[in-house]
Amino acid sequence: MNRRPFLKLTSAIAIAAALTGTAAAADTIRIGAVAPRTGPLAGGATVTQWPSIELWVHQVNEAGGLNVDGEMMLIELIEYDDQTNPGETIRAVQRLATQDNAHFIIAPYGTGLNLAAAPLFDRYGYPQIAVSAITDQQGALAEQFPNMFFTLGTTTALASDLVDVLEGMRDAGDLGNRVAMVNVADAFGIELATAARPLFEEAGFEIVYDTSYPLGTQDLSPVINGAAAAEPDAFVAWSYPPDTFGLTEQAMIAGLDVDAFYTAVATPFPGYGARFGPAAEGVLGAGGVNPDSEAFQAYAAAHLEVTGAEPDYWASATTYASLEILAQSIEAVGLDRAEVSDYLREATFETILGPISFDENNSNAAFWTVGQWQGGVFRGVASRDRDGAVPVILKDGWE
C-alpha cells in the first residue's frame, strides 16, 4: 500500500475537522445528551427524555439562542445512545467531555445510569441536573458529588405520600384496611417496596399480599390472581412500563375489585390513557402534574407541535424544567461550569412547574408524588409544595 496519499488524506481530514471545530466553537454552545435510544429503558426515554430535549433546543434556537455575556449563541446538540448500558453511558460522557468538548451535558435517563455517570460529571466538573433519578441517598450523593442536583423527589416521598393518600381515603370511610402490594424485582421496585412496607404498617394498614416478580415477566395473571385471592381493598404495584400495562390489563380481565388501584412508572404516560380509555378512570400512579396550569398547557401544546408526541404527566415537564434551569444559569453567569454550579446552588428558577430552588442536599423540595386518571387526564393528587392538587376519587370498576 502506498502510504503517502493515505497520510495526506488523513491530515486533510484532521485539518478540516479542526477548522470546523474552531469555527463552531465561536458561536455555538455545545450541549451533550446521552440517554437510551435502545435497550430496556428506551421506551421510557422516548416518551420522557428525548422529546423534551428536542423541544428545548428547538425553542432556544428559534428565539436566537442563549444570551452569553451579551452575545447570542445557538445551541449545538450532540446526542449519544447509551443502549441502557451504564458502561456506554460512562463512555459517552467521557467522550463528550474530552473529545466533543461539550460546554454542558444533560443528565442521563434513569436512576442507575445517572449514578453510573455521576463520578465522571464530577471529575470533569460538569453540573448534573438529574431528573429521573429517584433515591433516598440524595444527601450523601450531593456530599460526594457537589455538582449533582435532584429534581424529581425521593423514594420515601413517593411511597409515604401514597400511604398518606390511602390513609386519607380510609379515614374518610371510603377504603378498607387491606392492601395487596407487589413490586418488580429491580432496584427501583425493591427500594420502593422496602420503603413502603413499614409506612403501611405504621399507618395501620394490613398487607395481605406481598410479592415480587422478575423484570420482563410475560404473564402476570398469577400475580393478579394471588392478589385477588387475598381480597384486598387497595392494590399497589411498584412497577415498570411493560408490567404497568400488563398488570392493569390482567386486573381488568380478572375483575380485580378494589377501591384504590396504583401502578407506578408509565401510569402517567399518554399511551396508558389511550390504551385503557375509560377503564383508566381512577387509576393512581406515580408522579402527576397540574394539567390546568397555563405553563403546562403551553408546554404540552408546543411539545405536540414540535415533536409530534404528547408529554407524559410527570417527568416530561420536570425534564424540560431542568433544561430551563440550565439555560437561566448560563444566561446569568456564562459558560464557566464552576460558576454555573455555584449559581445552581443559590438561585431560584422560574420554570413551567413553578419556582424551583435547591436545598442544602442539592434537592428540589417541591415536586409531585401521586397522581390519578380523572376524566381522561392524569392529575396530581398529592405533592410536596406544589399547587393544584385535586381530591382523590375511588376506583369504581373497570367499565
Place this chain on the structure above:
Amino acid sequence: MEILITGLLLGGTYALIAMGLNLQYGVARIMNLANGEILVAGGYVAFIAYTAAQLSPLLTIFIVAPLAFGINWLIYRIMLQPLVTRAKNRGQLETDSILATFGLSFIGVGLMLSFFGGDYFSYSFMAVPVELLGNSYGANRAISFAMAVVICGALYIWLNRSRAGLSIRAIATAPASARLVGIDVKRLSALAFALGGAVTAVGGALISTYLTLDASTGVVFTLKALIIVIMGGVGDVRGTIVAALLLGVLETTVATLIDPGLTLAAAYVMFLGILLFRPQGLFGKKTT
C-alpha cells in the same frame, strides 16, 4: 386446574415465540439471532393496522405472513446463502450465521426505531374475560393459544405428510445425504427459513394483543426462543411444543404456589436439568 390452564395459555405464547426459530435453526441451520426483531416487527404491523384502520390482528396476520415470508426469503437468499455455500462444516456455518444475524438484529432495531420511534406500542384487543371451567382468562390469550394450536398442528401435519415437508425433515436429519436422493437442499432451506420467519412474525402479531412491546424488546424473545428450542430438541416440532407447554405450566405453578419472584429461577433450573440429562433436548436425536 386454573394453574394448568393459565400455564397452557402461557405455553401457547412460548410456542409461538419458538416455533419459527426451530424451523430456521433445525432445517436451514441458521441460528437466527434476529428472530426477536422479526417478532417485534410483526407486532408493529398489527399495532399500526389496529390503531390506524381498526383492523383486527386476526386479519392482519394474513398480511404479515406473506410479507414476512418474502422478506425472510430475501434475507436468506442475499445474506445467508453465501455463508451456507462457503461453510466447510456445520460448526463454521453456525459461527458465521450467529455473527451475521447478530448484526442483522441491530439493523432490525435501527430500522424499527427510525420508522416507528422507540415508544411503547400497546393497544387493547379483546382484553375481556372468558370463562373456562369456572375461572376467567384473557380472551386475547385464549385466541392466541388457539392460533398457536392451529399453526403448530398445520406445521406438524405438513412436515409429516407432504412431500416438501418430508424433504425438509430429511434435510434436518442429514443435509449431505438429502442431496444424494434428489432433494433441492438450497431451495428447501430457503423455504424453511422464510417459513420460520413468517411463523415468528405471525406470533408477534398475536402476542402484541396482550404484551407491551417496543423496538428494543426483540432480544428478550430471541433468548426465550433459544431456550425452548434447545430444550425441545433442535429441528423437532413436537419437542418445541412440549417444551413450550412445560415451561408455561412450570412457571405458572411456581408463580402461584411458591412465589412469582422465582419463575425465572425455575425456568433455568428446568433448562439446566434438561441440558444435564438430555443434552440433545427432549425429542432430539443423539448426534452420531
